[in-house]
Amino acid sequence: MSTMTSPRPGHPADAATSTDLAIDIQDLHKRFGATRALDGLTLAVPTGQVHGLLGPNGAGKSTTIRVLLGLLKADSGRIRLLGGDPWAQAPELHRRLAYVPGDVSLWPNLTGGEAIDLLGRARGGLDRARRDELLDRFELDPRKKGRSYSKGNRQKVALVAALASDVELLVLDEPTSGLDPLMERVFTDYIRAERTSGRTVLLSSHILSEVETLCDHVSIIRAGRVVESGTLTQLRHLTRTQVTVDLAVPVPAQLTTLPGVHDAQVEGHRLTCQVDDTALSAVLARFAEIGIRSLVSTPPTLEELFLRHYEPEEAAS
Amino acid sequence: MTTTAREGHDGGGAHEARGPRTPRSLRTGPGIRSADGTHHTHRAPRAASTTTGATQHARLAARTSRWFWLVWILALASLMPATLSAYRTTVPEGPQGEAMAAALGVNTTMRAMLGPPYDLLDPGGFAMWRVGTFVAAAAAMMAALGVLRATRADEEVGRTELLRAGPIGRHAPLAGALLVAFGACALLGAIIAVSLAALAPPVGSALAAGLGIALTGAVWAAVGAVAAQLSESTRTCRGVALGSLAAAYLLRALADGVPDSSALSALQWVSPVEWAALARPYADERWWVLALPALLTAALVALAFRLESVRDHGSGLRAARPGPAHGSARLASAGGLVARLTRGSVIAWSVGLVTFSVVIGSLAGTIDTMLGDNPQLSAMFRRMGSGAPELEEAFVVAMLEIVAVLAAIFALSLLLRLRGEEEAGRTELMLSTATSRTRYALAHLVPALMLPTVLLLACGALVSLPSVLAGGDAGTIATCAGSALVLSPGVWVVVGFAMLVLGLRPRLLWLPWALVAWTLFVAWVGGLLRLPDALMKATPFAQLPHVPAEAFAWGPVLLLTALAALLLGAGLAGFRRRDIG
Incomplete structure (x- = not known):
């Protein structure tokens, strides 16, 4: 070289x-x-x-x-x-x-x-x-x-x-x-x-x-x-975390429209959504205010990263 | 597949049958159709046999090979009528023609090449002798190749596996391929019979000729079916099928070449390519002879089915022998690779062209006695032989041009492997190594230029050999070798043209093939058909001096060499610049 x-x-x-x-x-x-x-x-x-x-x-x-x-x-x-x-x-x-x-x-x-x-x-x-x-x-x-x-x-x-x-x-x-x-x-x-x-x-x-x-x-x-x-870490950092939370009360509607929350699905007390990593602190703070019974958060897999980049294309076509 | 086809016709999807012409095998199955409300109760399958689905396969085989069959059938069907139409110019009426027919009939080389002459004074009998056995052998080649391309070739690349997974019998692809081949032979025989009946009555004799040719084709369709079972390699299977045809042709050449009194002449009954002639169309037909090919075909088909039952799909009868674990020292570059890959075809072409030259050479000495009394035929040979005054010389010149065209076809087949390798994705693999594009192209180009040239030189020398052995002037060897060598710039121009197409527009590769096909046509029958001069001259060999009929001249030789170099250079430059793959 x-x-x-x-x-x-x-x-x-x-x-x-x-x-x-x-x-x-x-x-x-x-x-x-x-x-x-x-x-x-x-x-x-x-x-x-x-x-x-x-x-x-x-x-x-x-x-x-x-x-x-x-x-x-x-x-x-x-x-x-x-x-x-x-x-x-x-x-x-x-x-x-x-x-x-x-x-x-x-x-x-x-x-x-x-x-x-x-x-x-x-x-x-x-x-x-x-x-x-x-x-x-x-x-x-x-x-x-x-x-x-x-x-x-x-x-x-x-x-x-x-x-x-x-x-x-x-x-x-x-x-x-x-x-x-x-x-x-x-x-x-x-x-x-x-x-x-x-x-x-x-x-x-x-x-x-x-x-x-x-x-x-x-x-x-x-x-x-x-x-x-x-790097994989960098890529993950730029993305969203999958969050499943059981709240003390039925999920209030305004939670699903918080900035940084995506793909929210409500099932009684349970909310499943994706949260931008940058909005994670703010969103979790709101959950805590309401009262959390259980919380599962998973880092995005490469697959999710991948799908996120391709889904818009599929939606367009 | 049977199920699919039936569903298409009777259920709610009847409109499907008239839809776009999707091959049946590709149409949506019944599962989809029941979604639009027409529910089919599962019916008991028709008695399933090992040939269930054969007709669908026949349709598929006919569809995928329609050009193959069309070109073969049309080319072969035209030979007998063409010979008939030229009959009167070949064998004139009266004692002159009779003398000539007698001379032709006793000529050993002609008999060995063409078959036993029965009645050369009848136009039909003459045509049967002149091209009948040849057409029968060519029909056999067509049928064997056709069966192999629809069976082993598809199986080798894995296409058949997909179909065999469907509801079809074990023998369906083979049975389908045979149906198509038999159909093609029958069609060829019918066209020949009808055209002969019109041009050379009686109808019965025309029918015997057509039937004999069709049945010879059928025998080798069945030979192809047996050969397809033997090896997992299509190449090997093809070698077996065509090898058996060549052996049968040589056997009958031997049997017809020896005097009738010889015990060897009975061997003609052993060779199936001879049976069409032995049925004696136009010469007091022996119809029962035609039972021989029919019986042999049936036996071979039964054998092929039996063999297919005892072998595994995808393999041959014998397990493939393991090859070397290491490459030989020569297999280290593109050049070594090409040498290895072309070895077989180089040997086959060399043997073929050398044999052809020796036969031509032995005919040359007898041409004067055969045709000397026939002004029309002599004139034709002189036209083909660039106007040489001596008939023998004209004949040699005409035949050398044919050898040169065959050498050009050989050259083309060597060079065009370059494209085959590219299409298969192997060029990509070689070019990802330290092999440059130029070296890779030259690895194909150099043998395509050198080998046919050397072969042409050797063939030229061999053409003169029989006359020299018979006590002629030894200097003829050098003269004939020289005459052949002078034609080599024509071969180089063909190679150059192919390289140009390969480098710039590889999709147009049929163009160089069309050029050699035209050249072969002109060399073979151009003189006979009295084509316009402009058309006769539109070949790469026309401008070259045809020594010894014409004086040698450097001008055209250098000009064509320069043209070839130019084409090669441009083609190479294009190949270096274009996308690969």
Whole structure:
């Protein structure tokens, strides 16, 4: 990374952080005909971070990754990958990264072992011992032909090829979508080890629990742009807490319209609602005035975060 | 699926049947329909058999492969009438024609290539000999490929699994595919019979010819059905089916090539592609021979059903053998990958073209005795052979052009793997490694340019080999190899054009195919049909000097090479710039 070119003026991120950024995307646009796939996407992944790219199908996760790999040409925007230009310098940069596509397609008459060796060598070599260890841990038979592997096993082939290469960055597009829970666990262990050894990981997913367990940092993508980005704690902080309270008296109507209270549901003495974190003290104080019999509050799960960002879109459509 | 179809016709959803043309298999089931008030009591299913749903499958197979069948049937149906219409220009009336027919009939190579001549003086008999066995073999190829694409090919990619989960019998997809293939063969046979009856009566003979061809197709539809059971790989199944066809054709070539007195000539009865000819249409029909393909078809269909009953869905008869756990040292780059993936087709094409060249070469020596007395036919060959005065020379020149077109098809098939890999998503995988787009494209381009060129050179040399072995001038080898090599810029232009389309508008990839199809058509029958000069010249080979009929000239060779380089460069530049996937 010492070969990084001098920071360009006009890009504020450059001066301070760009040498530390494995991935730096500014205002990326990409259209396919009339479809706007990426619409001003901005994403920064510092070196050594495990970054989760969260979003439903069609939000632009795979398009972002494929632009990063130089497979698609950006319409506009600035993209730096490991300090280089992913479009112009793809082969050199690809020596330093490994990619697992969301839908792995293998050569029907090449065995899994052959595909792993081919991909590893074409990337610049792979660690034989680590390859064997990975095959063992993922319980993958490398002597079967590509056509006879299931979706999960095809994914394992790509994962073994990626993890057995000594690279700085792993780009994983929904890597566990075909794996069973046991194998998901093996995968999780490996990604944790990668993080400890300082590798950068960009992981796209729509499986929230996976992102929650693995990622330091999450970016939520919607309709081609990042709508929220931060650590899980930060994201939670910006959001609402689920509150269920049993009051001493039937719930007064004005409680449901307090500022910061959302989605209130009243059932006799019981009020279930979501409260903005910033309004939590004020709301709880009102409950206390009325008299609380019991109170349950739950921090928002990632799922709720996620739904909150997507529900307005569904309501609109 | 039967249930769905029935519900569509009688229940409250009768309007559905006239709705948009959704394939039946995709329509909403009865569960939805009962929501709008028409409740169906659950009826006892019709006696379920292992072929329940076969007709629905036949409809699906016909729908998804309609272009496949249409193109094949039309192309094959046109050959017999086309030959008939050219009959009088080939075999003139009177003693001259009789002499020629006699010469053709005893020519060993012609007999081996085309089949046993029975009555060449009857237009129908001549057409049957000239193209009848060939059409029968091509119909067999059509039927086998058609059955495989509706059975094993769908099963391999997992489409059949979804359908088999529905209320259909175990053999429904196979039975459906066979129904379509038999129907296609019957249609082809009917068109041929009707067109022959009109152009070359009597009706009975026309019917025998059409029936013989249809039944040969049916035999290989059944062979395809058996082959589909053998391996989990469509490629392997296809290899088995087409390999058996090639073996049957070679067997009959051998049997027809030896003198009638030889014991080997009885082998013609062993080859099912020969049966249509052995029924002797237009030459005192032996109808009972047609029972042979019918019986064989029935036996093979029974065998295929039996085999399908004893194997698991998705697998072949034998469990797939495990392959190597490690890639060989050469499998380390895009180039190594392409070499590995194309190995089989390179061998097959080489064997095919080399055999073709040797056959052409052995025919060349006899062409003078066969056609020398026939001014029309000689004139036709001279037209095809760029006006060479010597008939043998004209023949060689004409055939070398055909070899060159076949080499161009080979080149195209090598290059277009680039698109196949991209569509399958594997290009993405390779380009995510340190492989650059240029290297990846060149890994496909270099063999597509080199191998056909080398093969063309070898074929040129082989064409001259029989005459040299028979004591001819050894210098002919160099001349013929040179004549073939001179045509290679035409192959490069085809490759360049395909690369251009691939780099700029990959959706238009049918264009290079259309170009080679046209070129093949012109090379094969252009001289026969007396096409306008402008059309004859609209091929990549037309501008090149056809040595030795024409003098060698650097101009067109360099010009076409430069054009090819230009197209390749532009195509590569486009491929480097466009989105992948």
